Amino acid sequence: MKSRKITLSEKEIPNHWYNIVADMPNKPLPPLHPGTKEPIGPEALAPLFPMELIMQEVSAEKWIEIPEEVRDVYTMWRPTPMFRAHGLEKALDTPAKIYYKYEGVSPSGSHKPNTAVAQAYYNMKEGVKRITTETGAGQWGSALSFACNHFGIECEVYMVKISYHHKPYRKLMMNTWGANVYASPSDRTEAGRKILASDPDSPGSLGIAISEAVELAAQDPDTKYSLGSVLNHVLLHQTVLGQEALAQMEKAGDMPDVVVAPFGGGSNFAGIAFPFLRLNLEEGRSIRCVASEPASCPKLTRGVFRYDFGDTVGMTPLLPMYTLGHNFVPAPIHAGGLRYHGAGVVVSQLLKDNLIEAVSHDNLEVFDAGVQFARAEGIIPAPEATHAVATVIQEANRCKLEGKSETILLNLCGHGNFDMKAYEDYFAGNLVKHEVTSEEIEASLAELDTPIPG
Amino acid sequence: MKSRKITLSEKEIPNHWYNIVADMPNKPLPPLHPGTKEPIGPEALAPLFPMELIMQEVSAEKWIEIPEEVRDVYTMWRPTPMFRAHGLEKALDTPAKIYYKYEGVSPSGSHKPNTAVAQAYYNMKEGVKRITTETGAGQWGSALSFACNHFGIECEVYMVKISYHHKPYRKLMMNTWGANVYASPSDRTEAGRKILASDPDSPGSLGIAISEAVELAAQDPDTKYSLGSVLNHVLLHQTVLGQEALAQMEKAGDMPDVVVAPFGGGSNFAGIAFPFLRLNLEEGRSIRCVASEPASCPKLTRGVFRYDFGDTVGMTPLLPMYTLGHNFVPAPIHAGGLRYHGAGVVVSQLLKDNLIEAVSHDNLEVFDAGVQFARAEGIIPAPEATHAVATVIQEANRCKLEGKSETILLNLCGHGNFDMKAYEDYFAGNLVKHEVTSEEIEASLAELDTPIPG
Numbered sequence: 064m065k066s067r068k069i070t071l072s073e074k075e076i077p078n079h080w081y082n083i084v085a086d087m088p089n090k091p092l093p094p095l096h097p098g099t100k101e102p103i104g105p106e107a108l109a110p111l112f113p114m115e116l117i118m119q120e121v122s123a124e125k126w127i128e129i130p131e132e133v134r135d136v137y138t139m140w141r142p143t144p145m146f147r148a149h150g151l152e153k154a155l156d157t158p159a160k161i162y163y164k165y166e167g168v169s170p171s172g173s174h175k176p177n178t179a180v181a182q183a184y185y186n187m188k189e190g191v192k193r194i195t196t197e198t199g200a201g202q203w204g205s206a207l208s209f210a211c212n213h214f215g216i217e218c219e220v221y222m223v224k225i226s227y228h229h230k231p232y233r234k235l236m237m238n239t240w241g242a243n244v245y246a247s248p249s250d251r252t253e254a255g256r257k258i259l260a261s262d263p264d265s266p267g268s269l270g271i272a273i274s275e276a277v278e279l280a281a282q283d284p285d286t287k288y289s290l291g292s293v294l295n296h297v298l299l300h301q302t303v304l305g306q307e308a309l310a311q312m313e314k315a316g317d318m319p320d321v322v323v324a325p326f327g328g329g330s331n332f333a334g335i336a337f338p339f340l341r342l343n344l345e346e347g348r349s350i351r352c353v354a355s356e357p358a359s360c361p362k363l364t365r366g367v368f369r370y371d372f373g374d375t376v377g378m379t380p381l382l383p384m385y386t387l388g389h390n391f392v393p394a395p396i397h398a399g400g401l402r403y404h405g406a407g408v409v410v411s412q413l414l415k416d417n418l419i420e421a422v423s424h425d426n427l428e429v430f431d432a433g434v435q436f437a438r439a440e441g442i443i444p445a446p447e448a449t450h451a452v453a454t455v456i457q458e459a460n461r462c463k464l465e466g467k468s469e470t471i472l473l474n475l476c477g478h479g480n481f482d483m484k485a486y487e488d489y490f491a492g493n494l495v496k497h498e499v500t501s502e503e504i505e506a507s508l509a510e511l512d513t514p515i516p517g
Numbered sequence: 518m519k520s521r522k523i524t525l526s527e528k529e530i531p532n533h534w535y536n537i538v539a540d541m542p543n544k545p546l547p548p549l550h551p552g553t554k555e556p557i558g559p560e561a562l563a564p565l566f567p568m569e570l571i572m573q574e575v576s577a578e579k580w581i582e583i584p585e586e587v588r589d590v591y592t593m594w595r596p597t598p599m600f601r602a603h604g605l606e607k608a609l610d611t612p613a614k615i616y617y618k619y620e621g622v623s624p625s626g627s628h629k630p631n632t633a634v635a636q637a638y639y640n641m642k643e644g645v646k647r648i649t650t651e652t653g654a655g656q657w658g659s660a661l662s663f664a665c666n667h668f669g670i671e672c673e674v675y676m677v678k679i680s681y682h683h684k685p686y687r688k689l690m691m692n693t694w695g696a697n698v699y700a701s702p703s704d705r706t707e708a709g710r711k712i713l714a715s716d717p718d719s720p721g722s723l724g725i726a727i728s729e730a731v732e733l734a735a736q737d738p739d740t741k742y743s744l745g746s747v748l749n750h751v752l753l754h755q756t757v758l759g760q761e762a763l764a765q766m767e768k769a770g771d772m773p774d775v776v777v778a779p780f781g782g783g784s785n786f787a788g789i790a791f792p793f794l795r796l797n798l799e800e801g802r803s804i805r806c807v808a809s810e811p812a813s814c815p816k817l818t819r820g821v822f823r824y825d826f827g828d829t830v831g832m833t834p835l836l837p838m839y840t841l842g843h844n845f846v847p848a849p850i851h852a853g854g855l856r857y858h859g860a861g862v863v864v865s866q867l868l869k870d871n872l873i874e875a876v877s878h879d880n881l882e883v884f885d886a887g888v889q890f891a892r893a894e895g896i897i898p899a900p901e902a903t904h905a906v907a908t909v910i911q912e913a914n915r916c917k918l919e920g921k922s923e924t925i926l927l928n929l930c931g932h933g934n935f936d937m938k939a940y941e942d943y944f945a946g947n948l949v950k951h952e953v954t955s956e957e958i959e960a961s962l963a964e965l966d967t968p969i970p971g
Contacts, residue, residue, distance in 0.1 A: 073520055
């Protein structure tokens with residue numbers, strides 16, 4: 064019997080999150096005030112986030128302790144398993160060794176609860192009564208609903224309208240955990256009403272939903288806001304998964320040559336990659352860390368490095384990031400997730416410094432990969448995850464061509480149980496291959512009048 | 518940090534299935550030929566099943582070795598985790614200790630692959646090209662699709678029509694693993710056409726779908742049939758989960774006073790209960806094993822012990838079972854699963870001998886329990902599993918009343934990710950409480966002209 068699953072015990076859940084900022088050769092540039100365009104300090108974030116999360120956001124400490132109460136909730140699904148992908152290796156007839164870390168065993172079925180639980184915990188500690196947030200494909204909204212339910216906090220989710228209508232079961236999952244879910248743009252906020260006035264049929268976007276959630280939090284002292292990716296503290300929390308993966312690779316007596324993860328705002332990628340990048344930065348290793356993004360929303364491979372807003376309306380601080388422009392609305396194809404216009408600050412700086420790599424795949428390529436994975440490994444990947452699967456297959460095929468037995472590690476960030484509509488479209492031949500055009504990207508970027516870094 | 522998860526290593530996956538027939542004080546009565554009503558031998562089953570499974574069906578060996586190739590596939594998700602339900606205990610304020618074995622981590626999200634993989638393996642070994650089967654809620658059909666895909670066998674699933682239309686994503690999951698799925702009754706079989714002729718709007722039933730699948734297998738030497746519960750060999754394969762649970766309870770330094778599982782045809786219940794019943798039979802322990810069934814399909818609590826057909830049309834052998842009559846069609850409510858008219862032979866005999874217990878719950882009670890569990894433990898249970906959750910809550914409340922700190926073990930057989938429509942109906946107040954009436958049961962049983970055992 065070939066060994067397939069590499070498990071850890073509860074005691075091996077990491078005690079600390081890893082903050083890569085401490086090890087970065089070039090530190091991230093400061094955020095700017097959306098009005099004055101001057102650098103802002105942590106206090107500017109106080110209306111939106113509890114103080115402990117703001118301190119994490121600006122921290123340069125290398126290790127940040129995970130509170131006992133958070134680790135206790137993590138035991139509901141952590142440590143997550145790692146698998147050797149014997150089935151996929153065989154299907155690809157590759158000399159590469161493929162491993163995947165599987166985060167789909169969490170309550171909401173993805174890696175998102177790793178930070179949702181931490182965020183809800185710090186909000187609870189500081190007496191916050193309600194948290195607002197946005198969600199696209201629904202992975203983040205359901206994770207935060209779960210976490211808020213656990214700590215007795217009200218949760219209000221603004222769900223991108225097209226996704227709200229395509230994924231009623233994601234919404235129901237949030238309802239099951241007691242959250243209120245609204246289709247965005249909604250008429251509940253000024254931001255939403257403004258969008259609806261100019262485009263009553265707007266399919267919504269993450270940027271718009273963020274504007275709505277931020278507006279509500281800014282108005283009410285009992286309400287805070289929560290983001291599921293992009294920000295430093297969110298990326299930080301996700302390193303719990305990569306640290307486990309590192310321990311599991313060591314347990315398997317192996318070490319990746321390539322680490323691959325889907326890329327939306329950066330938390331998924333950071334989660335698995337940063338603990339391995341630490342080895343590069345500390346010990347001079349050369350583990351390749353590859354971010355996989357959709358060709359329909361390719362900020363890393365085709366965006367610009369520029370200060371930009373986190374939301375569409377322009378309420379958030381300006382962040383130095385790879386971006387397609389905050390007015391960019393990705394085509395309403397069903398790839399699900401990974402549809403944010405910008406990349407997290409830390410990941411952007413790492414890419415700028417050539418410490419990580421990025422690739423993109425179109426929507427047909429990723430579903431080809433997803434179905435191949437499901438048949439070979441028995442897990443139907445979330446559409447987000449299929450992007451990384453496509454990269455893994457590409458790397459494994461390269462290994463075959465080059466006759467190299469490299470080790471590839473994949474972050475299989477979630478299952479596709481709530482995304483079968485997308486698979487249905489794929490099987491029915493209704494998925495039209497989509498890549499954003501250069502004209503569309505140029506048009507979106509042309510609207511930017513935000514500062515150019517350095 | 519309280520310990521919550523009790524895990525086993527791959528090496529602790531059991532090497533043998535446990536065959537309770539060896540230990541039963543009263544052995545099951547023989548099956549009868551559907552025409553002659555005379556006892557039949559194993560050879561009568563040869564058109565439908567590969568010989569190895571038939572040998573298991575009639576075996577009195579206490580331990581049957583699990584083939585290496587089957588254990589190898591099991592490593593894709595086994596050993597499954599066991600959890601201490603700290604959250605539910607707290608929510609119920611009970612002195613009882615509650616544990617649950619979680620089978621939702623399997624590829625198709627339930628315990629069903631435990632036998633699907635074994636059945637597909639033995640069929641593959643004997644050169645079978647195609648397997649037909651039925652599915653109700655879809656758990657079984659997706660498990661067999663997964664298993665057939667793994668061993669390169671074609672899979673043809675007859676899915677109860679109402680479920681086919683209510684659960685398109687279950688169907689898509691089967692398609693993802695390459696299976697062909699048809700709404701039953703279909704016009705592809707004589708059995709289906711006969712039903713459609715008398716009732717064109719038939720919502721279908723498991724009994725009807727079995728008739729269709731059996732008819733096709735009986736006609737073609739390259740095609741065999743596979744059943745997801747009821748039969749001895751199916752119950753046998755599921756004991757892999759109960760044996761793990763026993764090892765996990767020992768690892769936790771505890772032992773259940775009560776073991777609770779949902780009850781449809783018996784494999785779910787047998788899987789967790791038989792290895793604990795072994796301790797009762799071998800060592801005179803008195804672990805209570807409780808089967809939870811829906812009030813809309815209550816064969817154990819309100820059916821009769823009688824010879825009956827396994828299917829609606831009357832093609833299968835007659836089996837001695839607790840039954841509501843093979844023409845019983847449960848009301849088309851969305852409880853999902855557990856809707857078979859009869860109980861497996863071995864479980865029926867155990868109930869008749871008072872070695873196990875049975876209770877029933879109505880559909881509102883089980884969704885109340887399911888939502889309470891989701892909020893306390895973070896896992897949204899499959900509707901099937903909610904029945905056992907309702908029983909566990911009942912037992913935990915009894916412990917509170919009696920001031921007893923008993924240990925309760927639950928088989929949380931699957932997640933509800935594909936069943937959110939049922940939760941939607943529950944939240945929307947559209948679930949009408951349903952229990953079958955005595956008149957309905959009497960009418961169904963009055964049609965039976967099958968032999969009365971003993």
